[in-house]
Amino acid sequence: MGQVQFFNFQVATRDIEGLTDARGESIKAMLKSDYSILVNSVRVILGYQVKSNISEKEAERAIYDLFADPIIEFGALNQSLIDNKKLFPKSPEIAITVGFKPGVTDNAGQAGLDGLTTIFPEVTEESQVSTTMTYLFWGVPNDVTPRWLASKLHNQMIERASISDRKECLNSNWPKLDFPERPALMEQPSATVNLEVSDEELIEISEKGLLALNLEEMKAIQANYRKPTVRSARKKLGLPENAPTDAELECLAQTWSEHCCHKIFAANIHHVDHETGEDTYIDSLFKTHIMKPTLDIQSEVDWLLSIFHDNSGVIAWNDSWSLCIKAETHNSPSALDPYGGAMTGIVGVNRDILGTGLGARPIANTDVFCFGPPDYSGYLPEGLFHPSRVFRGVHAGVRAGGNESGIPTVNGAIVFDERYLGKPLVYCGTVGIMPRKLPDGRQSHDKTPKPGNIIYMVGGRVGSDGIHGATFSSLELTEDSPSSAVQIGDPITQKKMIDMVLEARDLGLIQVITDNGAGGLSSSVGELAELTGGADLDLAAVPLKQPGLSKWEILVSESQERMTIGINPEDCEAFEKLARLHEVEATAVGKFTDSGAFVVRYGAETVAHLPISFLHDGCPQLQLESEWQEPKHRPIIFPSADAVEMGKILSRLMARPNVASKEWWVRSYDHEVIAQSVIKPFCGVNHDAPGDAAVIAPIQGKTQGAVISNGIVPRYSDIDSYAMAAASIDEALRNAVCVGVDLDLIAGLDNFCWPDPVESAKTPDGRYKLAQLVRANRALDEVCRAYNLPCISGKDSMKNDATLDGEKISVPPTLLFSLIGNHSDVRKAVSSDFKQVGDMIYLVGETHQELGASELAFMLRDESNGESGIGGRVPQIDTSRNLSLYHSLTKAMSNELVSSAHDCSDAGLAAAVAECCFGCDSGADLDISDIFHADINLNDWGALFGESLGRILVSVKPENSKLFEASMEGHECNYLGKVSSNDEITIANSNSPVLAASMSELRDSWKGTLNGGRN
Amino acid sequence: MMIPRVAVLSGFGINCETETMAVFEMAGAKADRVHVNRLVNGELNLEDYHIMAVPGGFSFGDHLGSGRLMGNRLRFGLREQVRNFVKSGKPVIGICNGFQVLVKMGLLPGDDDVSLTQTASLALNDSGHYENRWATLEFDSQSHCIWTKGMTRIRVPVRHGEGKFVTADKSLLDDWREAGQLVVKYVDPSSEYPSSSDEVLPYPISPNQSWRNIAGVCDPSGLVFGLMPHPEANHSTWLGATWTREDIEHGEGEGMIIFRNAVNYVTENFDN
Structure with a gap:
């Protein structure tokens, strides 16, 4: 060991027949998929800049003992591999090296340093390893500039890039990055902040210091330091008497x-409803509409162990084990650095579980994302990433965070809407498990x-x-x-x-x-x-x-x-x-x-x-104003369509990003580590049909399970956030019912993401946005009470607005409702795929003419350039009707009468039928005339694509049909037809065809939209 | 009756130790979670165990190549313990990241002297990314590998980004096959058993485009075995990918036989 010196290791894939440079190929595929740019070839060189006290000889040894794989990689010390003609017979046309900015976490670099210490234990503290990636391009279209390419390969907020353009490449002038030395920090001495200033100056202190405190709060702090008791206490401690320290x-x-x-959830709200004439005060939405119902339920059950006060809510799952669940959002960081922001989101919520009680083990993740449309082609304000890039980065961050932690991602959703351009929503949830009692006898949740x-x-x-x-x-x-x-x-x-x-x-x-x-x-x-x-x-x-x-x-x-x-x-x-x-x-x-x-x-x-x-x-309580006025929307204009055209409309709906298959993305999450995954994200004969809720059996070899599901329908907020919240909760429960949840042990999580609802010059419509929040909370209160579904933990993120280029983009009011429940016997869990040709298909639950803010309404709006509106009746909830139906259906499942069950939600019955058929490689032959009697206003559009709540599409073996029908006695349960061997879905209304679609066409449109890359 | 003791390694990002311990226990063994450093610092000794299992996970985040850094921890920190363990005729298994560890440290495909020289590698999947999907595996019925005795085909998940088995010298593949070391490969479930083809099967039947569809290999002794797929993840029928479509008696899953084989081997060959 000697003096600290710099070493530069470079590693590239060897040229072996049958071996590809998969990193380069992935970049090529990304350029094609996201930007429709075709390049001939991309190769990647990994770089390790090492600063260490190892000797030259030791460094030589480290090439193949550490940095390069001796079989498949070529490694070099202090040489430029781009010049190696064996590896790269032809010089690249463009070369770009990307590395981290100083001070940014470099996990691979840390691992490299650890690896160096394994081989050379005398490596000293001042050693550092920093990693780079060099991308070499051949056959790049002439209109693609090296700068543009580089901008797609790195994020300026955390990374640096060095570029060799076409001319520099001709001169073998290769990209070069210096070692990212951390600049020395200048420690600021402790200071005192004088608050005996004008109100304007108080605000300025808050704004300049990024303190996010309002005037009242600044004044409350000011007042504290004016109290004689405080001043005398501080004097004794030798602290500045009449002003806070910076700390x-x-x-x-x-x-x-x-x-x-x-x-905002703790605020005192003056709420006015112009429809009903209501004029009231609500002292804390949280206490009134979230805490109170849960406490009321807690007084009637014995399994709510720990609610609200800890990092996650804890329920007793059985006598030996408890479960806990928490979801968080990481929206702002994910907007700035999608990868890092999302990764810290997922590993952060894992720590909430680890920090629950005396420590719980995280055993399952759920991820729900809201992005701008991946194919967005409109104006993008300066400073925003394109939604497809946000999507890719967030996905990669959550993938790395979840997979590397050994926590399966068991369930999730991705929602697209233009209003998430400014701020994506990145919800990360985690379920944990704890033994009820520790070996020393203490209860683990306390x-x-x-x-x-x-x-x-x-x-x-x-x-x-x-x-x-x-x-x-x-x-x-x-x-x-x-x-x-x-x-x-x-x-x-x-x-x-x-x-x-x-x-x-x-x-x-x-x-x-x-x-x-x-x-x-x-x-x-x-x-x-x-x-x-x-x-x-x-x-x-x-x-x-x-x-x-x-x-x-x-x-x-x-x-x-x-x-x-x-x-x-x-x-x-x-x-x-x-x-x-x-x-x-x-x-x-x-x-x-x-x-x-x-x-x-x-x-x-x-x-x-x-x-x-x-x-x-x-902290002083906020006083806020809320004012509800029903929004007005244009009605939907239905085009004329025969059965074949209806089939095309279904096909286009299946291709909408909100409905389309997310398989390419979801497959790269580990959803089976811990060997507990019973109902997985995918089901069906080809493992590609979407599951509803996840079922896990977390104790290996045991058959008691846990159900995890999510509900999210931000679209409905455009008409009424009450309906939005009610639908989210019903969707989460419905999904859980589809797999056979035990309705006596279910608990929920409310996760609100709102635009700023505080009226101000920047937010002139604050009263309306706050009224939307009030209505959503009232739905949460009423629906959770009715479903006996206590909210055991929750979170809110209340400033989901972005102002860029002077334009303000606010997210639609969004509630993610997550649910965890018991499953008594996972061997009786039900999956969504149709099982066999000839099985009988039923729709349970009432269908109403409820197309307001539906996926169909949005599609017709987009296709008509806004002429068709999204107005109309938004799905309404009938909790007692739904719950009693859910009880009967889960009972039929535990009696093993149900072969498949799938939630009817986005794009309605028709989309649900198609998804169940995907899982069986089958078609279906249906007549829906029986579902019309529940609502005289129902038309074919509403029947096929309406999103009425409380509905589940079920299939049953013919020999079980009698018993099944008997068990659903008293509920709306309509026989529709049979699973067919045809490659076609046909739907008739009293023998007159209303929809005909080819399954292979539907599958192609469903799978084509979000196919993120090769394969 | 003797109860085999299994050292299931843990630490540094290994993350399948819970289920790996569970399957050995279900097979009748006693499994301990053994942090690698407890072997390095002498608190525990491999000698006291009959089976060593290196579970799946993301040791050291797969940085610098999957299994590389953990392989080095074993190769440099536990060299003689590991060599003695193998030479004393005790079974070793590496699953997924554990397989990558055994390959990178040279224990697999290995050699008679247990010289810990790397001869093969696991490259990035041709898809360029991590994937979780189910695959069908076929076992070489002629192999002397003690872990796969009597096995034909099983269905298990693969969950990896670097699982493409390759070598620098293709002639080695023939040597390994002759020696019965190419124990398990990906197979088209609709083909007849046994499937003889060495042609790389199309994606996703072969999820990673491994050469000769190799999913796992053993060492010359047949005692050290590793594979990319996860047999421990199919320990019970209700964990299968399509179990809700099948008319089955619920019970042990298709992956369990591997662990039973090793436990039986130990009870037959060791007194204590």
């Missing part, structure tokens, strides 16, 4: 952010913190990445949004931490645990401090990624992969030993107290002293 103000801003304390517990920070280190994420997501997105709000997750560091934490839990070492997400240590320690009545945190002990961070930055940085854990002093040695075994960093950074204050020090210097009561209860 205190930052800590308050984090804790009081919309992201962390849900101010934290047992005590004053005197040592506070450990476990996992990653703190850096300048992720400063102000919580407050930033509480602001709208603008051109000036900071890149420090973006991070890249590190799933392997987190996986090591999860392994270690769960082992520590089982050893009885953990007293209290929570994750470090929004707000970093200020939130995690600050929140746990509420449990014991205080905490004493020493920032000087916190391990840093780089020196030079200011004290307040250490306190609020949201650097990923960290948990905060409280340990009894006598257990610290065992805990630290376990951490070393797992190669996880665990550092004691303070202790919990009962002093009544959250005290933050840096060594001997006190940098913040916040009374717990002011920190958690000092």
Whole structure:
């Protein structure tokens, strides 16, 4: 070992017959699929820039012992592989090298450094490895510029690119990136913020500091520091008496952010309804419409173990095990860096599960995304990525985050609408499992913190990445949004931490645990401090990624992969030993107290002293105005269409991104790790038909299962957000019913993503948007009570607007409702695919003329350039009718009378029939005349494509039909026809054909739209 | 009766240890989750186990090539323990990432001396990306591999991005076949058993376009076995891809026989 020097390793795929450069081929396929650009060839060179004290000779050894595969790759040290004529007989026409910007998480680089240490244990601390990718192009169309190509291969927010254009390539002038040295940070000394200023200046302090505090909140803080008691207490501590320190103000801003304390859901709302004349006040939507119904249900059941107060809600699944579930959104970061934003979203919500009770094991992920249309060709404001790129990046981030963590992605959805151009919605959900009792007898869902517990920070280190994420997501997105709000997750560091934490839990070492997400240590320690009545945190002990961070930055940085854990002093040695075994960093950074204050020090210097009561209860309640006026829409204009044309319309509906097969994307999520997946995302003879809900059997060899489903229908908000919320909940439940859920044990998650509903100059329609929120909450309240479906956890994201180029784009009000339920015997679970030719097909549930804001309405609008409207009756809910039908249907399933069941939702009955046929390689021969009697207004369009709730398409073996019909006695249950061996769906109304479609044509349109690349 | 003890390795991003332990337990063995560092630091010793399993996962995030860094941890950190284990006639299995580890560290296809020299590799799938889909596997009935005794075909999921089995020297493939080391390959389920073709089957029957459709190989002794697909993920009938379409008696899944074979081998060949 010697002096630290630089080494440059390059690796390329060898030229072996039968071996392809799959990385290059993928780039080629992406250019073709997303941009319709055909290039002849793309090759990739992997680069590893190494800064280390290894010797030249050792570096030589590292080529094939570490960086290059000796069989399939060619490796070189300090040579440019582009010049290697054996590998690349012809010089490339364009060459682009992409690498990370300094300070950005480079997981492959970290792994390289770890690998170097394995071979050369004397490698010193100052060693670093940084990775690059060099893309070589041949046969690029002349109108494609190297700059444009480069812009598609990297994200300027986190990456750098060096480009050799055609001329430079001719001169062998290759791209070059320097080692990304972190610039030295200038530590800012602790400061005091003078709040004895004018109101305008208070606002300016908030805006300039990205604090996202409004005037009232700034004044509440100002008032606190005017209190004589506070001033005298501060004097004793040697703190500035009449003004907050920067750390205190930052800590308050984090804790009081919309992201962390849900101010809009806690607001006092004056609600006026111009239709009904209602004029009322609602003191907190959360308390009134979410908490109250769940508490009422809790008083009647014994399985709601932990609700609302922890990182996720916990239910008793059986006597031995409990389940927990949580969903989060990561919208703003995903808009700026789709890959990193989505990845931190998924690994972040995994930590919510790990931080539940005394620690739960994440066992299933669900992902629901809302994007702009992938084929969008309209105006795209400066600063926005095209939706297809957002889609690709988000998908890749969630894929890496989920797969590398060993957590199966069991269920999800993707919704497209132009209004998600400005901010995509990226919902990541995770289910966890815990033994009800730990070996030491403690109940796992209860934290047992005590004053005197040592506070450990476990996992990653703190850096300048992720400063102000919580407050930033509480602001709208603008051109000036900071890149420090973006991070890249590190799933392997987190996986090591999860392994270690769960082992520590089982050893009885953990007293209290929570994750470090929004707000970093200020939130995690600050929140746990509420449990014991205080905490004493020493920032000087916190391990840093780089020196030079200011004290307040250490306190609020949201650097990923960290948990905060409280340990009894006598257990610290065992805990630290376990951490070393797992190669996880665990550092004691303070202790919990009962002093009544959250005290933050840096060594001997006190940098913040916040009374717990002011920190958690000092934020003033918002007073908001809400005003409901029913929106007006043009009616749908139905074109004239015979049965064949109706078939074409179905085919076009199947090709709509909202309906089309997502198989290409979903296949690249691991949905079967842990060997528990009973009903998978795909079913059917060719494994390509869509499943409804997921069923998992998480205890290997046992047949009790859990059902996981989602409901989301933002379209309906255009007419009425009450209907939107009701339909989302019904869809989640309906999906669960389709697989045979146990209706006596179901719990929900509400996840609201709204445009800013606070009236202001920037949001003149705030009252209407707030009324939409009120109505959605009322639906949640009424429907969940009726379905006996308590909301055990939830989340809201209330600023989903983007202003770019002066144009404001707001997302449609969106509620994702996720459901977890019990399944008594997974061997009786039902899948959606028709099973056999000759099986009898039934539609259960009433069909009404409900095409308002339907997928059909939107398609006809798009096809008529807006002449046809989306107006009309939006699906209405009848909870008692639905629930009693669901009970009868699940009973029939447990009696094994049902062969298949599939939810009727987007694009209605006709689309559901097609999807069930895909799974059987069959057709269907149907007559729908019987479904018309429920609604005299029903026409063929409504019957075929309407989206009435509470309907499920079922197939039954002929020999079971009598018993099945008897078991559905008293419910709307209409026999439609049979599964046929034809390659055709035919639908008649009283023998007159209304729809005829070829299955192969339907399959092609359904599969063609979102086929993301080769294969 | 003796109960075989299985060391199921864990740590650094291995993530299939729970189900891998479960299948060995279902097959009658006692399985321990063994963090690799517990073997490196001497807290535990491989010698005390009868079977070593390297489960699937994403060790070190697949960075620098799947299985490479974990392979190095074993090759450099546990070299003699692993060699002695294999030389003492004890079975080893690597599944998915575990297979990649065994190939990259040179234990598979391996050699008589257990020299830990890499001779094959697992390249990126031709599709260029990770995929989870079900495949049908066919076993070489002539092979002496102790793990696959009596097996013909099974259906199991594949879940990988780097599973294309390749070598630098194609003549090795013939040697390995002669030696009965090319134990398992992807097969068209509609073809007759046994299927003799070496032609690479079309995607997705062959999910990764592996040479000769190779899905897994064993070492010359037949004791060390690895494969890309996940037999442990089909431990029960209700985990099959199309079980809801089949008229079946519920019970053990098609993948279990592999683990039963190894457990039986140990009970027949070891007293304790």
